[in-house]
Amino acid sequence: MDFFDINQNRRSIRKFADPPIEEEKVQKILEAINRAPSAGNLQSYEVFLVTKTGLRQALVKAARDQEFLAEAPLVLVFCANPDRARDRYGRRGTSLYSVQDATIACTFAMLAAKALGLDSVWVGAFSEKAVAKVLQLPEALRPVAMLPIGYAGKIPNPRPRRPLDDLIHKT
Secondary structure, rough: HHHHHHHHHEEOOOOOOOOOOOOHHHHHHHHHHHOOOOHHHHEEEEEEEEEOOHHHHHHHHHHOOOOOHHHHHEEEEEEEEEHHHHHHHHHHHHHHHHHHHHHHHHHHHHHHHHHHHOOOEEEOOOOHHHHHHHHHHOOOOOOEEEEEEEEEEOOOOOOOOOOOHHHHHOO
């Protein structure tokens, strides 16, 4: 699929079908994550693959009862790893660059999934402490995004977007 087709056809999917994701597709998504640009190429993030039903259900509770997290066969949890950016970038690296790195990696995963015929939805509404507890994360890691991935059970209509002249500012 062409990038612009992926961009045009991507939707936030909140209803997933039952089929599991083929392992080769998961591997391609992971490779796309690894190719994502990052500050100083430090890759100051970690990704957790959550496939166990009990853990996915616990993530539902950590994410304000968003049930689709349990429906998706795979949930990727992207965590900032500030320690990886500290030495080179100091405070800006720990407070911003590591978060940006994790979110860029999540975006690459979302687009790779769509290119492979899968769908996803970006989840940012959750308790960081609750997610950290569910996944038993080291204290240094900060969960910043979750991405449930699977085959769409229902594809919503496109949502309206802001007009470019309202969004883009020429200076």
